[in-house]
Ligand code: SF4
């Protein structure tokens with residue numbers, strides 16, 4: 001009876017490799033249009049789809065694949081967590097390696113598993129009232145965000161340093177290492193070292209999820225994951241369920257101690273079908289071979305240990321918190337540096353839909369899209385903004401709109417993208433070199449990509465610091481033409497703060513339905 | 517700011533001024549004597565033909581063929597302008613056919629390897645792709661099975677090395693690209709176009725593509741810096757693509773209305789001479805009108821006067 005378990009393991013591997021493949025290909029590969037749906041996993045996620053739909057007050061066509069997962073779950077049960085979820089696979093892999101030898105003895109109370117449901121109701125209620133928090137707890141979003149912002153850049157850095165070290169060595173070493181480097185570079189490494197704000201904290205949070213395995217297997221999936229909670233509720237009556245032929249069972253308890261989800265409780269014949277992720281391990285270890293997975297069922301499912309009061313309290317809390325966030329002053333006076341990607345919806349809709357998955361940051365060709373801290377308030381944490389001093393928006397690029405799984409960033413045709421204004425640049429005349437009579441420069445004008453330049457210069461006499469007069473080419477911004485791409489700010493040769501800066505003034509996004 | 521600062525000591529200034537004054541006096545008295553003193557005449561080819569490749573070939577042929585510049589076994593760096601995420605029609609980058617034609621001539625002259633690269637201003641991948649240069653070079657290499665010898669690749673940070681520039685006008689040291697420093701021959705293949713700060717950009721300016729670091733800072737004293745880099749890394753041959761010329765909104769352009777068809781190519785072993793002629797023929801500019809060309813002539817980088825140039829037209 002080990003074949004189904006083998007099948008399940010194979011499925012986890014295949015899905016995870018597909019996930020990594022899509023992640024690595026969320027990148028410009030000499031093609032203006034990404035050839036396939038690199039955001040597939042996010043679009044398969046019913047939790048995110050539901051939250052974005054509820055909070056955004058819109059039917060989102062992009063997330064139709066989530067319906068398939070939902071339907072399959074109703075029919076088959078919570079198979080997603082055991083067979084598909086890439087975060088589950090990572091957690092299982094950590095278990096099989098790092099935590100293989102750990103002895104855990106009843107450290108975590110069984111009752112904790114209800115927190116994932118409470119969280120789910122909390123999130124559902126706040127989403128219903130337009131505040132979308134799901135990004136904090138959604139496993140797919142967590143995994144892609146962590147890889148994008150934290151793990152991949154860090155791995156890239158380490159590998160680069162190793163190979164740079166080899167490269168500088170005398171003797172035959174570079175001859176061996178360089179071909180390997182070339183291979184990695186074209187298939188795996190980043191084109192340029194990415195850097196992200198909040199990368200350390202995102203990485204640490206993720207480590208926390210893995211470290212919890214010390215106390216309980218699949219700690220995250222059992223107790224916290226709201227997607228797990230949702231799938232558990234949907235799949236409780238699925239056809240594919242664990243069943244024991246009691247006659248042959250010796251009550252040896254192997255299945256119970258093997259179960260990674262703690263879905264077998266007290267009596268080994270009783271299964272909590274919401275918790276069971278159909279990993280089939282119990283079937284594989286049962287010496288009597290009396291465990292089966294089928295539609296017919298011996299016993300009624302164990303009740304979800306949820307009280308009505310608990311559910312109501314969680315939902316009420318979710319609803320009640322919303323106004324507190326809505327009276328934060330940034331809604332009235334948004335941060336001027338909150339420059340959203342081209343095609344971003346109006347702020348209310350944008351935050352309601354944005355999954356903080358980091359797909360847009362991953363794909364942004366100039367590394368300009370960065371996770372926010374609190375520029376958009378606490379509820380806007382990790383949403384993308386363009387930080388022009390780090391990187392600019394490439395004039396002919398439309399990639400972020402292509403990868404956004406919920407349409408928070410609309411997919412724009414290139415001509416429209418070129419006209420989409422993210423903000424407006426202004427010249428800080430107290431720092432700009434020609435303006436203060438320091439030296440020639442005009443690097444901003446040179447880089448400005450609009451076809452009739454949004455930065456123009458005029459030759460003007462300027463008083464220098466010493467009191468003399470000299471003629472310089474001084475930059476002026478034509479606000480009709482500026483699209484706020486920020487390349488001028490990125491390239492301004494002043495080493496610290498640029499003398500030409502972009503703020504969100506004049507951005508094309510209008511006030512939306514969910515005004516902020 | 518600029519590593520090593522911009523030394524412009526009083527003493528150096530006086531030397532320069534004195535030298536200029538002396539030369540001026542001499543030229544007034546003995547014009548022919550000056551010409552001899554400042555060096556022999558140098559040829560500049562000006563070729564017209566229908567296609568970019570033919571223009572490139574004709575220009576080099578007028579100078580006696582690529583064999584006069586590239587020897588058998590040379591490691592050659594071919595430096596086009598791939599600076600911008602623009603298409604060939606937008607004329608912000610060297611024409612891909614033009615680049616391939618020059619590469620082909622280098623290989624035919626016996627070059628051991630020809631490396632093509634540029635440090636770009638927009639995203640490097642987009643520039644390489646949309647300029648059409650990556651595809652054209654790779655296609656040529658594949659078709660002729662010269663993939664080992666002819667390669668186009670991206671500039672990597674780790675390959676910049678700090679190079680000192682003796683007698684620098686502005687930059688005593690700077691990070692330059694290792695492959696350019698180590699090459700036997702550099703063939704400079706710029707496109708002629710308008711440039712907001714420099715006025716125009718031709719061969720001298722194109723060599724900025726081998727510079728690392730914060731290149732924006734070079735703009736503070738662009739003319740001096742360009743003279744310094746070109747003296748540190750002399751090129752064997754400059755072939756200027758003047759087929760399509762961006763006459764406004766350079767160096768990045770974008771608007772096809774700013775592109776004029778000119779149908780020419782210029783070439784010379786002396787980058788200053790090539791620039792002088794191209795500036796005059798395309799833009800009607802005299803050397804003194806273009807800061808960096810004037811500075812390069814003064815600094816002894818190439819020819820020192822228009823009179824030293826022999827124009828070979830074809
Ligand atoms: S922000 Fe601009 S450069 Fe970055 S992915 Fe979006 S369109 Fe491309």
Ligand code: SF4
Pocket residue numbers: 424425444447448449450454455477481482483484485486487488489502
């Ligand atoms: S942000 Fe700067 S570079 Fe971009 S369009 Fe405006 S002025 Fe031009």
